[in-house]
Amino acid sequence: MKAAVLVFPGSNCDRDLGVAFEQAGFDVSMVWHKDTELPSGIDIVGVPGGFSYGDYLRCGAIAANSPITQSLKTHADRGGYVIGICNGFQILTETGMLPGALLQNAGLKYICKTVGLKVETSQSSFTEGYNAGDTLEIPIAHHEGNYFADDEVISRLQGEDRVAFTYTDNPNGAKADIAGVLSENRRVLGMMPHPERAADIGHGGTDGTALFRALQGALTPA
C-alpha cells in the first residue's frame, strides 16, 4: 500500500505522519505543494498538521488553493482515501471535501495537551481497528479547532454515522463535541487530534497506532 504525505510551506507534522504510515507498513512519498500530480498508485493521501502558508487569511485557506490540492480533490473524487489531521482537517474543510469549518478555540488559547477521544463509529477504514465507544488518549495542539457547522449539517453527520470521534471533555467549544468527521463515502477523514503523535512507545502513548494499522489492512484500491 502506498501513502503520500503533502508538504506545504509551514507544515510541521509531515514527517511524523510519514513515519506513522511507514511503521504501519506503507511505502511513503512526500509530495511538495507545488507538484501538480500525486505519484501514481497512491492509495491514501495524508494532509498533515502545521501552519500551512503561515495560516494567512484563514487556517488552510491558501493551501486549499495550492497546485497539489487539485490533484488531491481528483484522488478523492475517484474514491481515493484521504486523512487530514489538524491543519490538514482545516484544509479539507476549506476545499469543501468535508463539511463545516474550524473556528478559533472558544477559550481563545492555543491548547496543547492529551485529550480523551471517544470513537463514535468503527464503520470506516480509519476506525475499524477500534470499537465504537472506546476511549483513546490522543494529543491535540491547535488554536483553531472549534468545529462548527450549522445544525442541519450536524444532525446529518450524526444521522449518517459520519462523526468519527468526539471529545470526552470538550476542550475548544466544538459543536456536539466533534473532533473528527467522515465524508459521505467514508473515505475522507478529518480530525483535529494527532494520532501520529500517539503511534510509538517513545511518544508516551500508542492509541493512534490502530488507525494506521487498520488502514493498511482495509484499503481497497480506488
Added chain:
Amino acid sequence: MKARVHVMLKTGVLDPQGEAVRHALGALGFDGVNGVRQGKVIELDLKDGTSEDSITSMCEKLLANTVIESYHVEVM
C-alpha cells in the same frame, strides 16, 4: 480601481475574540457595550473595469469562507 471587502463571522457563529474585546471595554469602564463582533477588511487594488461578478467570485473562492463568514463588497 479599488474595492474594499468586509468579512464578518455570520450571525450565530460564536466570536470569542469579539467577546474578549467586549469584556475589556467593560473593564475600562465603558458601560453599555452590548456586543462586539470582530471581522476583517481586505482592500483590493484592481485593474479598472474589473466586474463586480469577478470580485464576488474572489470572495466566494478565497476571501471569505461562506460556511462561517459573510462578506460585503464596497467598490471605491
